[in-house]
Amino acid sequence: MPEAASFDILAIAAHRDDVEQTCGGTLLKMAECGRRTAILDLTQGEMGTRGTIEDRAREADEAARILRVGWRRALDIPDGRVENTYDNRLKIARMIRELRPRVLILPYWQARHPDHATASMLGYEAAFLAGLAKLDLGVPPHRPYKIVYASLYADVRPTFVVDISAQFDTRFAALMAYRSQYQDREQGSKLFPREAEIRERLAAMAGFYGLLAGVRYAEPFVQKEVGLVEDLLAIPVQSI
Ligand SMILES: [Zn+2]
Numbered sequence: 001m002p003e004a005a006s007f008d009i010l011a012i013a014a015h016r017d018d019v020e021q022t023c024g025g026t027l028l029k030m031a032e033c034g035r036r037t038a039i040l041d042l043t044q045g046e047m048g049t050r051g052t053i054e055d056r057a058r059e060a061d062e063a064a065r066i067l068r069v070g071w072r073r074a075l076d077i078p079d080g081r082v083e084n085t086y087d088n089r090l091k092i093a094r095m096i097r098e099l100r101p102r103v104l105i106l107p108y109w110q111a112r113h114p115d116h117a118t119a120s121m122l123g124y125e126a127a128f129l130a131g132l133a134k135l136d137l138g139v140p141p142h143r144p145y146k147i148v149y150a151s152l153y154a155d156v157r158p159t160f161v162v163d164i165s166a167q168f169d170t171r172f173a174a175l176m177a178y179r180s181q182y183q184d185r186e187q188g189s190k191l192f193p194r195e196a197e198i199r200e201r202l203a204a205m206a207g208f209y210g211l212l213a214g215v216r217y218a219e220p221f222v223q224k225e226v227g228l229v230e231d232l233l234a235i236p237v238q239s240i
Contacts, residue, residue, distance in 0.1 A: 002028060005099075006036070006100040007070065007099045007100065008030070008101065008102055009036070010037075010038045010039070010040060010101035011023055011027060011038070011040070011104075012039075012040045012041075013040075013041055013107055013119060014107065014118070015042075015079065016040050016057075016063075016074060018041070018116070020067070020151065020178075021175060022151075024167075024174050025168060025170075025206070025219050026164060026167075027105075028165050028171060029066045037067075037069045038069060039073075040072075040092070041060065041073070042045065042077045042088075043106075044056065045074075045079055046079045048180075049182065050181055055179075056180065058180075058215070059179060059181075060074065062177040063091065063177040064178060067170070067171070073095070080115065081115075082114070082115040083116050083118060084127065088126075092123060093127075094138075096130040096143075097137060097140060097141065100142045102144060102146065103144060103146045103147075105148055106119070106124060106148075106150070107119050107149065107216070107223060108120060108147065109155065111153050111154060113217050123147075127144050127147060128143070130143055130144075131143025149223070149224075150219055150221060151214075151218070152219060157181060158212070159221060159223045159227070161218035161220050163210070163213065163214055164218055165182075165216040165218075168203070168206060168216075172202060176195065213236070214237060220236070
């Protein structure tokens with residue numbers, strides 16, 4: 001991965017392969033539009049049932065290459081113990097300052113896995129700290145303009161969805177780059193469904209969100225702010 005520079009979009013998530021599942025298609029679509037994208041994983045995945053940290057690092061790099069992500073790194077926050085501490089907020093704030101994203105994608109703030117919910121709060125508070133002029137982190141202050149929450153893991157109605165019909169297959173390939181997690185093996189096969197089943201499940205989820213907006217496949221997001229409209233004639237998604 002090349003060194004940090006200025007990026008348009010930064011996606012932060014608790015675990016390697018979270019981003020691939022929740023907003024990988026959107027990152028790929030943005031890269032295809034010429035946007036510079038980056039991923040910051042908070043943990044290295046040492047609690048994963050399968051594979052080593054080295055396996056997961058290699059797989060994460062391969063997935064990033066497939067999604068045309070320009071920069072990716074994993075912090076050393078303990079897997080399964082992502083905590084909203086000041087130290088962790090500072091670690092993330094420093095990365096936000098180095099990467100200078102305009103848009104920050106965080107996990108939705110309610111989640112079954114505590115790491116996902118905490119990563120959301122941590123990311124938000126880190127983004128706030130990153131903008132404080134008097135907080136000296138050795139990197140100039142920067143606050144993202146926009147925060148959106150990838151809500152695929154949460155049972156909430158999205159504020160908007162991104163059409164990933166053209167990116168669905170490549171996003172699936174990025175997820176399958178995590179061979180140690182998803183490859184067919186007898187051991188633990190109940191926990192890790194076979195590739196065809198994973199694909200069917202992903203297609204069902206993406207198809208559901210696509211249907212809400214009249215496209216084939218989509219990824220859901222929540223924004224806390226209201227939408228702002230200039231031209232009523234340009235609002236997408238048919239009503240009746
Ligand atoms: Zn996760």
